[in-house]
Amino acid sequence: AQTVTQSQPxxxxxxxxxxxxxxxxxxxxxxxxxxWYKQPPSRQMILVIRQEAYKQxxxxxxxxxxxxxxxxxxxxxxxxxxxxxxxxxYFCAYRSGASGTYKYIFGTGTxxxxxx
Amino acid sequence: xxxxxxxPRHLVMGMTNKKSLKCEQHLGHNAMYWYxxxxxxxxxxxFVYNFKEQTENNSVPSRFSPECPxxxxxxxxxxxxxxxxxxxxxxxxxxxxxxxxxxxxxxFGPGTRLTVL
Numbered sequence: 001a002q003t004v005t006q007s008q009p010x011x012x013x014x015x016x017x018x019x020x021x022x023x024x025x026x027x028x029x030x031x032x033x034x035x036w037y038k039q040p041p042s043r044q045m046i047l048v049i050r051q052e053a054y055k056q057x058x059x060x061x062x063x064x065x066x067x068x069x070x071x072x073x074x075x076x077x078x079x080x081x082x083x084x085x086x087x088x089x090y091f092c093a094y095r096s097g098a099s100g101t102y103k104y105i106f107g108t109g110t111x112x113x114x115x116x
Numbered sequence: 117x118x119x120x121x122x123x124p125r126h127l128v129m130g131m132t133n134k135k136s137l138k139c140e141q142h143l144g145h146n147a148m149y150w151y152x153x154x155x156x157x158x159x160x161x162x163f164v165y166n167f168k169e170q171t172e173n174n175s176v177p178s179r180f181s182p183e184c185p186x187x188x189x190x191x192x193x194x195x196x197x198x199x200x201x202x203x204x205x206x207x208x209x210x211x212x213x214x215x216x217x218x219x220x221x222x223x224f225g226p227g228t229r230l231t232v233l
Contacts, residue, residue: 033220045206045224091159095220102147102166102210104222106159 002027004094006107013082014115020067021077021110023092030054031097034068034075039109040088048090051075053097079112087114119143122207122225129197130233137192137228139207146211147171148190149222150182153204165190197232204229 003026013019025034032053039045051059051068058066063083067076079086092107120141129135141148150162164172165184179201181193190207207225 035221037224044226047221047223050221093222097220100166102149102164102171103161104149104210108158 002029002032002094002096002105004092004105004107006090006092006110008110009108010111010113012113012115013079013086015082015084017082018078018080019082019112021079021090021092021112023075023077023107025073025075025092025094025105027073027094027096029096029098033095033097034066035093035095035104036064036066036075036077037091037093037106038086038088039091040085043088045091049077082114084114084116087112120207120209120223120225122205122228124228125226126229126231128231128233129194131197131199133197134193134195136194137205137207137230139190139192139225141188141190141207141209141223141225143209143223144211145209145223146187147209148184148187149208149210150190150192151206151208153206153227154202159206162192194230197230199232202230202232 005024034051036048037045038048049061049064063080065078089109091109094105123138147166152160161174162176163182168184179196183191204227206227208222210222
């Protein structure tokens with residue numbers, strides 16, 4: 001069975017600085033998708049960034065980028081130029097690429113605090 | 117409305133009450149999900165439906181009864197709940213897995229904050 005591990009329950013970053021959130025996963029599959037979701041306090045969970053396992057190039061979305069290390073089964077999220085609005089719970093998630101699969105595996109989350 | 121909507125947003129109920137949570141998605145997805153999110157606990161998958169068929173029941177107590185009349189609507193019927201069932205209940209939807217060119221990401225609703233007295 002697949003598992004997703006986020007080893008940092010809480011992280012802090014100074015405004016305008018860079019922070020990296022860690023995520024590791026375990027799977028025997030070769031085709032899968034990885035996601036980072038953001039859940040601000042009392043607000044809706046939204047997708048931050050996504051990565052297909054077969055793509056070697058790391059995904060980037062504006063100030064958000066990932067470091068995808070397939071062999072090491074690592075999928076970390078880097079937030080550059082941190083802003084107060086980045087404060088939230090961040091969840092790493094895995095989904096199998098097999099046809100007909102619908103289950104997502106989530107990590108336990110990392111709470112990010114942004115200090116002014 | 118767009119995306120995934122959930123009603124009500126807040127619900128307070130006694131242990132003997134019967135209530136229902138509603139979820140609706142306007143994204144044309146065929147898979148819908150119920151999750152339970154408790155403080156300081158991981159996101160717990162409860163149920164998964166694909167084209168109205170239940171594909172996953174994560175050992176959820178029978179006091180939670182899901183219903184999926186079509187691929188756009190999902191309900192969670194609640195009866196004789198316990199105080200430990202108090203949590204944020206999230207609904208999500210996604211396209212069919214394995215679609216070429218599809219990102220297969222989940223879209224979440226805002227959640228229903230449930231308090232059981």
